[in-house]
Amino acid sequence: MTRYLITGAAGMLGQDLQQALAGRDVTALSRADLDITDQAAVDAAVAGHDVVVNAAAYTKVDDAESHEDDAHAVNARGPEVLATAAVAAGAKLVQVSTDYVFDGTGTSPYAEDEPTVPLGAYGRTKAAGEAAVRAVAPDSSYIVRAAWLYGAGGPNFAKTMVRLAGSHDTVSVVTDQVGQPTWTGDLARQIVALLDADAPAGVYHGTNAGQGSWYDFTKAIFAEVGLDPERVLPTDSAAFVRPAPRPAYSVLGHDAWSRAGLAPMRDWREALHAAVQAGVLAA
Numbered sequence: 055m056t057r058y059l060i061t062g063a064a065g066m067l068g069q070d071l072q073q074a075l076a077g078r079d080v081t082a083l084s085r086a087d088l089d090i091t092d093q094a095a096v097d098a099a100v101a102g103h104d105v106v107v108n109a110a111a112y113t114k115v116d117d118a119e120s121h122e123d124d125a126h127a128v129n130a131r132g133p134e135v136l137a138t139a140a141v142a143a144g145a146k147l148v149q150v151s152t153d154y155v156f157d158g159t160g161t162s163p164y165a166e167d168e169p170t171v172p173l174g175a176y177g178r179t180k181a182a183g184e185a186a187v188r189a190v191a192p193d194s195s196y197i198v199r200a201a202w203l204y205g206a207g208g209p210n211f212a213k214t215m216v217r218l219a220g221s222h223d224t225v226s227v228v229t230d231q232v233g234q235p236t237w238t239g240d241l242a243r244q245i246v247a248l249l250d251a252d253a254p255a256g257v258y259h260g261t262n263a264g265q266g267s268w269y270d271f272t273k274a275i276f277a278e279v280g281l282d283p284e285r286v287l288p289t290d291s292a293a294f295v296r297p298a299p300r301p302a303y304s305v306l307g308h309d310a311w312s313r314a315g316l317a318p319m320r321d322w323r324e325a326l327h328a329a330v331q332a333g334v335l336a337a
Contacts, residue, residue: 055079059103059145061090061136062110066208067150067200070242071107085110090132093139100139105249107148108136111180115154116297118175125175130182137190146194147187148245153201153233153261155181158301166199166257166310173299184257196253198245198260201304202271205238206334212326215272216335219281226289229269233304234261237325239332244319253314259306262322274323278330279337 058075062068063082072082081103088099090110100106112118112128133149140147154177155170170181187195204212212235218225241260248258266274273283291300308318319325329335 056105057081057103059083059100059106061088061099061106061108063087065109065111066203066205066210067238067242068109069207070205070238071109071245073239074242074246090136091127093135096135096139097142100136100143100145103143103145105146105148106136106140107150107245108133109150111150112176115174115176118179119297122175122179125179126182129176129179130186133183134186134190137187137195141191141194146196146249147191148196148198148249149183149187150260151184151197151199152177152180153199153301153304153306155184155199156301156304158303160303160305163305163307164259165307166259173301176298191255193255195255196245196248197257198241198248199257199306200236200241200260201306202233202235202261203238203241204235204329204334206332207238211268212271212275212335215275216279216281216337219276219285219337224285224287225272226287226293227267227269227272228291228294229267229288230290231300231302231304232265232267233301234263234265234306235271235322235326236260236262236319237322237329237334239329239334240319240325247316248314251314251316253316256310258310258314259308260319261306261308262319262325263308264321264323265305266322271322271326274326275335278326279335281337
């Protein structure tokens with residue numbers, strides 16, 4: 055029987071990975087359970103497992119600008135440590151990465167083999183983590199880039215918008231950042247499908263299909279949970295100056311799934327409807 059280890063198991067994706075792997079032999083370790091930068095501790099944790107899924111990450115994008123060393127430890131050093139342990143144990147590694155490895159200046163979906171040009175500290179540390187995994191475990195690792203994640207198990211943009219609707223007559227949301235809202239439930243199931251198919255090692259883009267702006271996403275959220283989407287007002291990024299730069303265009307291509315004989319993830323609007331039906335969001 056295949057034995058799975060999930061790191062970052064208390065996070066939003068980590069919780070959905072546990073659900074997607076329900077009924078299988080799974081060890082789920084949170085940040086409190088395992089320091090992924092500690093090689094000895096990681097070696098001991100990985101031993102005896104066949105698959106490691108690293109859902110642990112430093113995701114505070116703005117804080118990373120002033121704490122890049124901390125972000126690098128978790129997002130770059132951690133994956134290198136896990137890859138080293140996985141190779142020693144003969145295990146496969148899934149490293150969850152991000153659209154922030156791209157600079158967002160594109161106008162067509164980013165291919166999996168597109169050069170990475172991160173804009174800020176968070177993206178730099180995640181790109182470094184990708185590079186480390188490829189260097190240590192080129193033939194036994196998957197890099198799955200995610201983006202615009204929302205789910206039941208943690209704070210996220212979708213939940214914030216629903217919460218704000220309870221205290222504000224209107225919400226203003228940017229139209230000039232375009233990407234792919236992605237339900238962690240769908241991403242978790244896609245990662246399991248990738249592993250079950252024994253797909254070729256390499257980079258895969260784990261985002262729901264289609265595209266939309268944060269404004270489009272918010273209007274769709276309001277409509278799905280029974281709120282008036284006309285309460286969502288358009289604005290632009292100049293109204294929300296943040297410490298870290300945001301990619302303006304974060305649409306990822308999905309050709310690697312087809313090459314592996316797997317269907318890409320469904321359209322983000324279908325996924326949002328299913329997520330609301332599953333109780334992930336409610337007004």
